[in-house]
Amino acid sequence: MAEHAAAAGLYRLWRNGLLVLIFALGAWAWASGLLPTMIDLWDDIVYLARQHIMLVIISDGLAVLVGVPLGVALTRPALRRYGDIVLQVLNIGATIPTLAILALSMSLLGIGDTPAIFGLFVLTLLPIVSNTLAGIRAVPPHLIEAAHGMGMSTRQILLKVELPNAMFVIYAGIRTALAINVGTVPLAFLIGGGGLGELIFSGIALNEFGMMLAGAIPTALLAILVDFLMGQMQLWTIPRGVNPLR
Amino acid sequence: MIRLDNVTKVFPGAAAPAVDRVTMEVPEGEICVLLGPSGCGKTTTMKMVNRLVEPSSGKIFIGDKDTNDYNPVELRRSLGYVIQQIGLFPNKTIEDNICIVPDILGWDRTKSRARAEELLEMVALDPKIFLKRYPKELSGGQQQRIGVLRAIAADPPVLLMDEPFGAIDPINRAIIQDEFLKMQAKMKKTIMFVSHDIDEAVKMADRIAIFNEGRLVQYDTPNNILAHPKNRFVSDFVGSDRTLKRLQLLKVSDAMMHDPPSVRTEDTLATAASLMEEHGHNSIIMVNATGRVRGFVALTNAAGKKGKVGENHETLPTTINVTEDLRTAVSTMFRHDVTWLACVDDDRIFKGYVTLRGITHLLGEAHRDG
Ligand SMILES: Nc1ncnc2c1ncn2[C@@H]1O[C@H](COP(=O)(O)OP(=O)(O)O)[C@@H](O)[C@H]1O
Ligand SMILES: [Mg+2]
Numbered sequence: 001m002a003e004h005a006a007a008a009g010l011y012r013l014w015r016n017g018l019l020v021l022i023f024a025l026g027a028w029a030w031a032s033g034l035l036p037t038m039i040d041l042w043d044d045i046v047y048l049a050r051q052h053i054m055l056v057i058i059s060d061g062l063a064v065l066v067g068v069p070l071g072v073a074l075t076r077p078a079l080r081r082y083g084d085i086v087l088q089v090l091n092i093g094a095t096i097p098t099l100a101i102l103a104l105s106m107s108l109l110g111i112g113d114t115p116a117i118f119g120l121f122v123l124t125l126l127p128i129v130s131n132t133l134a135g136i137r138a139v140p141p142h143l144i145e146a147a148h149g150m151g152m153s154t155r156q157i158l159l160k161v162e163l164p165n166a167m168f169v170i171y172a173g174i175r176t177a178l179a180i181n182v183g184t185v186p187l188a189f190l191i192g193g194g195g196l197g198e199l200i201f202s203g204i205a206l207n208e209f210g211m212m213l214a215g216a217i218p219t220a221l222l223a224i225l226v227d228f229l230m231g232q233m234q235l236w237t238i239p240r241g242v243n244p245l246r
Numbered sequence: 247m248i249r250l251d252n253v254t255k256v257f258p259g260a261a262a263p264a265v266d267r268v269t270m271e272v273p274e275g276e277i278c279v280l281l282g283p284s285g286c287g288k289t290t291t292m293k294m295v296n297r298l299v300e301p302s303s304g305k306i307f308i309g310d311k312d313t314n315d316y317n318p319v320e321l322r323r324s325l326g327y328v329i330q331q332i333g334l335f336p337n338k339t340i341e342d343n344i345c346i347v348p349d350i351l352g353w354d355r356t357k358s359r360a361r362a363e364e365l366l367e368m369v370a371l372d373p374k375i376f377l378k379r380y381p382k383e384l385s386g387g388q389q390q391r392i393g394v395l396r397a398i399a400a401d402p403p404v405l406l407m408d409e410p411f412g413a414i415d416p417i418n419r420a421i422i423q424d425e426f427l428k429m430q431a432k433m434k435k436t437i438m439f440v441s442h443d444i445d446e447a448v449k450m451a452d453r454i455a456i457f458n459e460g461r462l463v464q465y466d467t468p469n470n471i472l473a474h475p476k477n478r479f480v481s482d483f484v485g486s487d488r489t490l491k492r493l494q495l496l497k498v499s500d501a502m503m504h505d506p507p508s509v510r511t512e513d514t515l516a517t518a519a520s521l522m523e524e525h526g527h528n529s530i531i532m533v534n535a536t537g538r539v540r541g542f543v544a545l546t547n548a549a550g551k552k553g554k555v556g557e558n559h560e561t562l563p564t565t566i567n568v569t570e571d572l573r574t575a576v577s578t579m580f581r582h583d584v585t586w587l588a589c590v591d592d593d594r595i596f597k598g599y600v601t602l603r604g605i606t607h608l609l610g611e612a613h614r615d616g
Pocket of ligand 1: 257258260264282283284285286287288289290291
């Protein structure tokens with residue numbers, strides 16, 4: 001079962017990788033001179049890719065650190081009735097265009113990494129909070145009752161029953177959040193956040209196709225890699241009994 | 247022992263109490279079935295025992311200790327609890343599900359895992375196959391069994407079971423009920439068992455508590471409830487076939503005529519005839535040297551005839567074991583179109599006989615003065 005799913009995951013990686021490769025080769029043929037450009041820009045690519053990854057890790061990490069506990073808190077008896085309100089606020093927030101959020105973030109916090117991280121954090125928060133909330137709410141009440149009836153404490157019920165049974169949905173939220181995040185990071189360049197967006201936007205501005213692709217291709221590869229890693233984590237770290245993938 | 251003393255529960259905003267001044271006692275080692283229509287307060291009564299619901303007034307004792315003197319979480323750890331929806335944790339293996347209470351009580355892992363293995367063997371589920379499985383990989387009946395094992399894992403003296411076999415098909419339910427009764431014969435736990443099914447109650451209970459609208463209407467042995475329903479509500483609830491249901495509660499040995507006359511193969515027909523006349527019977531059982539039933543001789547074939555019994559007997563259409571219930575006995579009589587049956591023990595030794603008249607008499611007697 002598990003090997004099967006892993007194989008399917010690998011296959012997907014290969015297929016996606018292959019598509020990107022074909023695309024890249026075609027683009028390269030069309031805009032000959034890409035390879036030299038990329039080699040010229042190699043140091044920049046590595047530097048910016050690292051910056052790019054840091055932006056993802058920090059903003060998404062913060063979103064997980066805030067979003068999961070927030071989602072959990074909104075399922076506790078004291079805060080339960082605010083759950084829907086918070087979700088609605090976050091949902092309205094999600095309808096604001098990404099660029100507008102970054103612009104707002106910049107107008108609040110100025111130019112640089114901080115507003116970029118903050119903007120990305122806000123964007124990724126919604127799927128994490130809403131999936132945590134939905135995942136825990138979906139744990140059948142009779143499981144909670146059985147747990148209470150056997151003398152588990154509220155804390156034990158959260159850690160041993162509610163979270164494990166909601167884990168798949170929470171992971172799915174984090175996976176969605178990462179996908180949004182990785183795809184949005186290039187825009188962070190616009191408010192001074194750095195990352196591979198710098199190559200893409202400079203390439204467009206200077207009408208240098210090679211430079212643009214030198215930013216776009218690693219960005220695409222990164223998105224695929226991150227999704228693959230999340231998929232593998234989802235596959236391996238969630239117990240078989242509650243893992244639809246196994 | 248579980249004792250409820252004038253216990254009442256009024257849920258906030260409810261017009262009438264869900265449980266109304268209930269006083270009852272479940273004696274040590276007995277199964278008490280709380281029986282009644284849906285919404286009559288059975289579950290609420292049970293949940294007040296482990297304080298999942300706090301009583302509005304009244305006291306509940308386990309042994310001689312007031313449940314209010316316990317920390318609720320610790321109280322629950324000391325009482326087994328089974329619910330209709332089973333509630334196995336899908337994220338845990340069968341082994342870990344069974345060991346939930348031992349684990350929170352901090353038992354040594356080797357000890358608790360050995361216990362899980364032993365429990366699985368008790369219900370004939372191969373530990374090698376099932377310990378590492380997840381609940382979703384089990385059938386409904388298997389999950390139900392694990393639900394019960396989980397409740398008894400830490401060996402609590404008291405079990406609370408809320409319609410524990412309610413979610414399975416009738417055939418598997420009967421099997422699990424029998425299996426559970428066998429376990430209970432060894433465990434001797436004090437059990438409060440909720441059911442809405444009179445047949446299940448009659449089968450499982452040492453005592454039945456009949457509830458209606460939060461009140462305890464009648465609390466007695468199954469036989470007495472069926473024989474003497476206290477009022478219209480109880481007699482309607484137990485059903486118009488309550489006398490037939492009583493047949494299940496009584497054993498062949500209860501209605502059997504003991505020390506019956508019998509003849510041996512080598513006896514003469516004259517001996518047989520005089521024995522029958524003496525007892526006013528029109529047939530007599532023939533046994534071999536070890537006392538096993540071999541057949542019977544009819545009076546019409548023996549009176550005034552010469553010869554040995556062994557050469558003039560007829561074969562019996564059937565016999566019945568003394569441990570069978572009377573329902574089986576009556577059904578056997580109807581099937582073979584006879585009005586009496588020879589009763590034998592497990593070694594087929596002749597023990598006595600039951601007659602249809604004797605059974606009718608027994609049921610009528612209990613109605614009059616039981
Ligand atoms: N948590 C609760 N809050 C309010 N009313 C309840 C609650 N639990 C049960 N009740 C009410 O109490 C009555 C008895 O319920 P219950 O004990 O579950 O009945 P039973 O188990 O006999 O079907 C019902 O009228 C039910 O609606
Ligand atoms: Mg109920």
